[in-house]
Amino acid sequence: MDYNSLGRSGLKVSALGLGSSQYSFFCQHDNLHTIRECLAAALNGGINYIDTSEQYGLGKAELIIGELMRYIPRDQFIIGTKVMYGGTKPSQKGLNHKHIVDGLHNSLHRLQSDYVDILYCHGYDPDTSIHETVRAMDHLVHEGKIRYWGTSEWSRSQIEKAHSAARELNAVPPLVEQVKYNIFSRKRVEEEYAPLYPKYGMxxxxxxxxxxxxxxxxxxxxxxxxxxxxxxxxxxxxxxLEEKNLKIIDELKEIAHNLDSTLAKLAVAWCLKNSKVNSVVIGATNKDQIEENIKAISVKEMLTEDVIARINRAVKKFS
Ligand SMILES: NC(=O)c1ccc[n+]([C@@H]2O[C@H](COP(=O)([O-])OP(=O)(O)OC[C@H]3O[C@@H](n4cnc5c(N)ncnc54)[C@H](OP(=O)(O)O)[C@@H]3O)[C@@H](O)[C@H]2O)c1
Incomplete structure (x- = not known):
């Protein structure tokens, strides 16, 4: 496993992280035994970052993680959770000060932990001023309940606003953004956010x-x-499953085959190849998938400029 500094911080996060939405949100897993096997495969493979949210199964994913991880020393792994969609009542949502604090307390209770390492805003809340959100996050950092905070699927200008509010308030700014990124969806990571990496160490x-x-x-x-x-x-x-996607995938499979790889490993390795990406959070429904996806680390080295160019040509051909 490789470990990367998370943005401008010195925190070493594994190049692959383990997602948990499928434990509950997609209800594919109610089987604790399978989930335990997945976590064990991830930890044995060197994964130290576990990704969750108050939203996944309305807390169920956090409950499972808390139960299964409680025997592992807390300083050996990093938990990122997300706040915004905590329940169906009006006061259980959003990025206002009350819900951020209540949501985090509920998450900590389910996770059986005194703190989380990263608290993400799970989307942007147009009903709350950015100053209120930044102040609430700063308060939690100073209370020791979160180590860092971040955003998820915020636009460049929303992230810029958070930094300028933090400057005005002399508060802790966001460190990390969680965003969709794969061979098909690249624009936000590669173009929209490009100025933010050097400017903020995002x-x-x-x-x-x-x-x-x-x-x-x-x-x-x-x-x-x-x-x-x-x-x-x-x-x-x-x-x-649009026809154009399936056509691109036929070509990508061929590229993977020529590298003696599977397409899953190639697709994960493609994300790892981008040095701006600190951790690729993978979802899995069984331990075999995790074990396969972890092997993407060794496929990364095979992604020469020539291979990347072939991948790009395959995507362009049908787009
Ligand atoms: N910030 C956000 O807004 C946000 C949004 C979505 C997700 N996330 C996080 O990112 C994590 C990953 O997202 P995701 O699970 O939706 O996306 P993903 O990693 O693209 O897809 C994972 C799914 O692909 C299948 N799979 C994985 N490895 C495989 C393999 N080697 N061979 C065959 N099938 C394989 C499994 O589904 P089946 O076996 O069921 O087919 C697995 O659940 C989530 O768990 C969550 O923690 C965050």
């Missing part, structure tokens, strides 16, 4: 490396039983 954790599993190539011959789209058929209406 770190990145990314998700959807496998485009919800589609970038493994397993949907080429139809929808496999038990797969995410097989279980949640409404997802097939969301454009994941």
């Amino acid at each position: 770190g990145l954790t990314t998700y959807y490396a496998l485009y919800a599993g589609v970038l493994t190539g397993k949907y080429q011959e139809g929808i496999p039983k038990g797969s995410r789209i097989g279980k949640f058929q409404w997802l097939s209406q969301e454009g994941y």
Whole structure:
């Protein structure tokens, strides 16, 4: 496993992180035994970053992580959780001071921990002033309940506003953004955010490396039983399996094959190759997937300029 500094901080985060939305949000896993195997495979493979949210199963993912991780010394792993969608009542949402503090306290209770390492804003809240959000995060850092804070899927100008509010308030600014990034979706990471990395030392954790599993190539011959789209058929209406995507994937599979790799490993390695990405958060429904995806670390070295150019040509050809 490789470890990267998270943005301008010295915190060493594993190049691959483990996601947890599938434990609950997608309800694919209610089986504690399988989840325990996934966590064990991740930790054995050197993953030290676990990604969760108050939203995933409305707290269920955090409960499971808290239960399974409680015997592991807390300083050996990094937990990032997210606040914004804590419940159905009006006071259980948003990035206002009350919900940020209440949401975090509820998360800490479920995670059986005194603190989280990273608290992300799980989206942007147009109803709350940026100054209120920044002040609430600063307060939690000073209380020792969070080590760092970040944003998720904020635009460049929203992130800029958070930094300027932090400067005005003499408060702790955000450190990291969590954003979608894969061979199909690159613009935000590669273009929109480009000025923010040198300007603020902004770190990145990314998700959807496998485009919800589609970038493994397993949907080429139809929808496999038990797969995410097989279980949640409404997802097939969301454009994941568009003909152009499947055509690109045919070509990408060929590139992976020539490297003696699988497409899953190639797709994860492609994200790892971007030095702005500190941790690629992978989702998995069983330990074999985690073990396979961790091997992407060694495929990264095979992604020469020539291979990257072939990947780009395959994407362009059908876009
Ligand atoms: N900040 C945000 O707004 C946000 C949004 C979404 C996700 N996230 C985080 O990012 C994590 C990852 O997201 P994600 O799970 O949706 O995306 P993903 O990593 O692109 O897709 C993961 C899914 O692909 C399939 N898969 C994984 N490895 C495979 C392999 N080697 N072979 C075959 N299939 C494989 C599994 O689904 P099946 O086996 O069921 O097909 C798995 O659940 C989440 O758990 C969450 O922590 C954050």
